[in-house]
Amino acid sequence: MTGTDNGGWVRSWGASPQTAQGGLGSLDGYPPLDGVTLRQVVRVSGGGRRVRVRFTNEFGSAPFTIGAARVGLAVPGGGVRPGTERVLTFSGAPGVTVPAGAPILSDPVDLSLPALAKLSISLYLPGRVETCTCHDPALETGWTIPGDAVAAPALPETAEVLPVRALISAVELLPDGPARAIVVVGDSRTDGAGSTPDANRSWPELLAERLAGRGAAARYVSNQGISGNRLLNDGIGVSALARFDRDVLATPGLGHVVLSVGANDIGVSFAPRDDGPLADFLKMFPGAPMTTDDVIAGHRQLVARARDCGVPVHATTIAPYEGAEIYTPEGESARQALNAWIRTGGAFDAVLDFDAVWRDPARPSRIRDDFHCGDHLHGNDAGYQALADSIDLSLFG
Template identity: 80%
Template sequence: MIETNSGWVRSWGASPQAVHDGLGSFEDHPPLADVTLRQVVRVSGGGHRVRVRFTNEFGTGPLSIGAARVGLATPGGGVRPGSERVLTFSGASAVTVPAGAPVLSDPVDLLLPALAKLSISLYLPERVETCTCHDPGLETGWMIPGDAVAVPVVPENAEVLPVRALISAVELLTDGPARTIVVVGDSRVDGTGSTPDTNHSWPELLAERLASQGAAAGYISNQGISGNRLLNNGIGVAVLARFDRDVLATPGLGHVVLSSGGDIAISFAPRDDSLADFLRMFPGAPVTADDVIAGYRQLAARARERGVRVYATTIPPYGDAETYTPEGERARQTVNEWIRAGGAFDAVLDFDAVWRDPDRPSRIREEFHSGDYLHGSDAGYQALADSVDLSLFD
């Protein structure tokens, strides 16, 4: 048994990225200045005391936060009256975050049930040249002119914020033992293809199942990055390079789930003009199935040093996607055979078996992909979440 944790536990997370290292959703936006960002996150497990981790980890200069608040979110960006809490930083209402650093707010008392939606508002009084973000956001956020952290509803002059900006985690104190499951990987962890504003990534859907059971491990931090790879940087820092920050440093860490297949899709993609611009986002030499297996071995060993259980998902099919090739399919099968039988993990979540079409095993079942034969639909992500044995997290 893993020892449970009665201190801080992470209940929501999003891996930080440089604004130019994502999908481009915010790349051409003017620098932020004299604006309030209001963002909504859904926690997984509940608690009674809250702190927020803000991030300037990819900033090129200091980040000034002039004011910040949290509260229970209502639809459309509102805040439930009476739930508003002012956030401070070492007792001060404002803070300057150095380039390359995060900052934790002081904790505030706020009762958050499991799966509650939390509104986070922060005012940026000075110009933010480089915005640390997570792209895409998959939950609507807003940019409101001026200091609007105390505004109860989003005004008409607000603009939609297309990314998670300057926030990377919500951590809670709980009423009993608790521990966090960190899921790390690529776009199929991140929830690409799911309906925005519905919390339909498979880790969020798994959190719903765990919450319904009242599980102590019902806290999930989703550290997927769309376009991410295990071994090489490209869209976001590679899993091997960000593993200490995004996974092993997680408060209350109890389980790690590894779920990354981007290396194979990129390394074995067709080298033709139709994909040339896309592939330029992924530097580095192509990797082999053996390279991917070696990377998984490294991650498993590093996680076990922290005394946590390590699980892996098999790589789901991607036949008929733009990056598909028969050579890539053979590499995927090789890696999956090793994941299932190599003995490197405490358990295997066989997502390949859940998604593959019985008539064409190299391709996702029609009802489970979002139209691109690569990413899940809401039904596809639900099927993945439903396939997970909850007893693995006892």
């Protein structure tokens, strides 16, 4: 049996680590993190009575030092609710040096968090971070503040917006009862691209809202989407095959896996080849073109690895993308072939038919106009809500 029926830790929020250079470039031109406090806000999916934070230097080229860190319930505008502040320690010490290539967990602290609570995480960096492990983009505003401001109850006027999730990758809770984590691995449509920032409108976050209101055994959701990610090749983030053990199978309290990946493998492989702006974009995606059979084989690999851990594996079909710059009829044929296998191949415990939810009945190769953000590729808030609403919650027990 997996999960936390014996009272263990469960991941309630996650963001897959990336290199600053292997993301969307949001840190390009941003000042180095040196002698500053980072204050970032995350929304947990399920609640609990104790909290620990996973900090990350997994793509760092050198160690960095956390001089001090705190958590507390967030209030709008970057503040912390009085009385909820908790000092984080590391093996009892107020600070820690995080080795290059490694994550580090804080010691647990007692803090009662309800489901869907917003948690403020502050960490002071007394020295320079040579290479920032991050998640790009953030989709929830964070800030840098000069000096040690971890104890500041309100956001100082000197704060500047931080454009990425920097140096944090997970929040884990000790729940009050049995709970398990649903981990979603995907690309920008999972990450929430096109949704309203600071509103928690990605479909995994909206799924978490539905699960939180269900009243049954707790199910948390960890969103491990990376914008631009592929199943088989690195590019924007390491490939799903390469990061699957770290981002998914190592999740505390893992109970279910949802695969929502492969769209970029298809889109990039069959994209138009020319010397225009699209050519520069495609340079971010190295490697030979992939076939539908390649993508199917990649899915089978992830299924086998998840089943070795004894967890059910679900998959989403690939939503339409005609109208986007990377669209070609050949890519559409490959998408249809991949979806046919996802629906009928019998590889998964269940299929979430996102293609059926988003496609325009009058032109099934396109997303409905009221469901995309204007680029014919990514959802808007209504589109992601429709995906979340289409999911049968009974799949998760």
